[in-house]
Amino acid sequence: MQRPxxxxxxxxEVRRLSKEEVYRIVIDPxxxxxxxxxxxxxxxxxxxxxxxxxxxxxxIVDNEKCIKCGICWKFxxxxxIHVKEDGAEVDYDFCKGCGICAKECPVDAIVMxxxxxxx
Amino acid sequence: xxxxxxVSGNFAAAYGAKLxxxxxxxxxxxxxxxxxxxxxxxxxxxxxxxxxxxKVESEHSAMAACIxxxxxxxxxxxxxxAHGLAxxxxxxxxxxxxxxxxxxxxxxxxxxxxWSVWADHxxxxxxxxxxxxxFFCENNQEVLDSVIMAFKICEDADIMLPAMVVEDxxxxxxxxxxxxxxxxxxVDEFLPPYDPEYKLDVERPFGFGSLGMPDWYMDxxxxxxxxxxxxxxxxxxVNKEFTEIFGNDNGGLIEExxxxxxxxxxxxxxxxxxxxxxxxxxxxxxxxxxxxxxxRTFRPFPVEKFREITKGxxxxxxxxxxxxxxxxxxxxxxxxxxxxxxxxxxxxxxxxGLGGRDxxxxxxxxxxxxxxxxxxxxxxxxxxxxxxRINQERWRx
Ligand code: SF4
Ligand code: SF4
Numbered sequence: 395m396q397r398p399x400x401x402x403x404x405x406x407e408v409r410r411l412s413k414e415e416v417y418r419i420v421i422d423p424x425x426x427x428x429x430x431x432x433x434x435x436x437x438x439x440x441x442x443x444x445x446x447x448x449x450x451x452x453x454i455v456d457n458e459k460c461i462k463c464g465i466c467w468k469f470x471x472x473x474x475i476h477v478k479e480d481g482a483e484v485d486y487d488f489c490k491g492c493g494i495c496a497k498e499c500p501v502d503a504i505v506m507x508x509x510x511x512x513x
Numbered sequence: 514x515x516x517x518x519x520v521s522g523n524f525a526a527a528y529g530a531k532l533x534x535x536x537x538x539x540x541x542x543x544x545x546x547x548x549x550x551x552x553x554x555x556x557x558x559x560x561x562x563x564x565x566x567x568k569v570e571s572e573h574s575a576m577a578a579c580i581x582x583x584x585x586x587x588x589x590x591x592x593x594x595a596h597g598l599a600x601x602x603x604x605x606x607x608x609x610x611x612x613x614x615x616x617x618x619x620x621x622x623x624x625x626x627x628w629s630v631w632a633d634h635x636x637x638x639x640x641x642x643x644x645x646x647x648f649f650c651e652n653n654q655e656v657l658d659s660v661i662m663a664f665k666i667c668e669d670a671d672i673m674l675p676a677m678v679v680e681d682x683x684x685x686x687x688x689x690x691x692x693x694x695x696x697x698x699x700v701d702e703f704l705p706p707y708d709p710e711y712k713l714d715v716e717r718p719f720g721f722g723s724l725g726m727p728d729w730y731m732d733x734x735x736x737x738x739x740x741x742x743x744x745x746x747x748x749x750x751v752n753k754e755f756t757e758i759f760g761n762d763n764g765g766l767i768e769e770x771x772x773x774x775x776x777x778x779x780x781x782x783x784x785x786x787x788x789x790x791x792x793x794x795x796x797x798x799x800x801x802x803x804x805x806x807x808x809r810t811f812r813p814f815p816v817e818k819f820r821e822i823t824k825g826x827x828x829x830x831x832x833x834x835x836x837x838x839x840x841x842x843x844x845x846x847x848x849x850x851x852x853x854x855x856x857x858x859x860x861x862x863x864x865x866g867l868g869g870r871d872x873x874x875x876x877x878x879x880x881x882x883x884x885x886x887x888x889x890x891x892x893x894x895x896x897x898x899x900x901x902r903i904n905q906e907r908w909r910x
Contacts, residue, residue, distance in 0.1 A: 426732035426733065426735050432736075433722070433725050
């Protein structure tokens with residue numbers, strides 16, 4: 395499966411690595427003598443952890459209302475909402491449910507709903 | 514060809530960065546550091562220096578930019594002072610934890626309030642626990658030399674740590690002295706390009722600064738401690754090599770001035786050392802068996818070296834241009850630490866020159882005579898604030 399590495403710098407794409415591959419950089423390290431000087435993983439680690447699972451509220455976009463102004467994208471502290479052709483789309487793998495997008499949307503196209511209703 | 518120039522301590526730092534072929538400079542101006550980065554900006558803009566000069570909005574960002582550059586495999590440099598350095602605090606710790614050999618020049622200036630721009634070591638010593646190597650300079654030549662040496666020491670595979678090369682506000686930063694600007698080829702031979710094992714590279718992506726769980730965090734911190742243990746030997750070695758190539762010996766960990774077989778040892782740091790050496794000469798002429806140790810490397814603290822040079826010494830008088838509240842002068846406290854269980858001697862801590870208060874030869878002589886007098890009368894006071902308005906008569910007479 396492919397996904398963009400960094401949605402800000404675009405272009406570059408890497409494989410999503412398995413947890414085993416991430417720790418491949420050192421084969422079964424026993425103590426400090428087996429590891430590099432500082433903690434280095436061989437893939438950008440945030441892609442490994444779907445931090446969206448921390449969410450208790452879920453933003454739901456009504457794209458009938460969306461005017462594609464991009465304000466939600468600008469304000470989202472996690473770069474987890476993107477404005478596309480059909481309107482705004484939330485990346486639920488990383489959205490933390492902070493509600494900033496819903497607060498900032500000028501046409502109230504986003505509402506926050508209980509996450510537990512979706513899992 | 515090397516060239517003699519009359520330059521300030523700030524320009525000496527800038528030329529040190531230039532000769533080190535620094536690839537990225539990120540800095541924010543603050544008195545009395547401004548000239549360092551102004552000079553570098555000029556050298557970059559007129560093509561004399563091939564560096565990326567990043568203008569940032571704060572010292573916090575300056576160090577952040579240097580960290581990113583260093584992580585990408587570039588040689589990075591910055592400069593700051595006092596409140597600017599304090600704002601960098603978080604990133605100073607990051608740079609050492611990330612094992613990035615960023616070198617910075619800090620101009621030692623007092624922290625406010627009361628607002629002050631004058632010489633005082635508290636800004637640097639408040640950062641002594643951040644994992645930076647710290648080198649205190651006595652003159653402008655040493656500032657230039659130390660920037661070059663710092664890169665060499667810090668980029669060593671066994672060390673990989675950031676460093677601060679520090680000089681006293683105005684006394685060095687704005688005072689011009691003859692400084693030898695070395696031949697670039699010689700410096701290139703001494704200091705090869707920086708080439709770290711792991712760096713940011715789109716072809717070979719790594720994640721840096723990731724989470725260290727409790728089952729690993731401590732072991733990574735131990736690796737930093739190991740590097741600090743190796744540093745004293747490395748510093749002496751690089752200083753020796755530098756002396757052989759460039760002919761200037763800056764003293765490595767501690768510069769010893771007439772310390773052989775002395776009864777009384779005076780310890781100084783930074784710019785007051787030059788005046789103090791003259792006073793030592795005078796006192797020796799008058800028959801006192803006194804010598805001077807200039808503490809050049811504060812981190813790593815030269816513990817072994819202090820044990821070595823205090824053999825047979827009766828009194829150690831330490832001049833501290835800083836004071837940690839609730840504790841005392843920083844150098845005196847750490848020397849006591851080093852000597853505990855090893856030496857039975859009198860140690861007195863003299864708090865001097867805070868916020869740029871002038872230290873004349875007369876005051877320095879009175880301090881040294883006080884230290885000498887302790888041999889007979891014993892320790893009267895552990896910490897003495899020298900030349901306060903209330904006791905000026907005693908120290909200035
Ligand atoms: S802020 Fe609201 S209207 Fe603007 S793009 Fe986002 S969802 Fe659409
Ligand atoms: S809820 Fe917060 S994290 Fe999620 S998309 Fe909106 S602004 Fe971003």
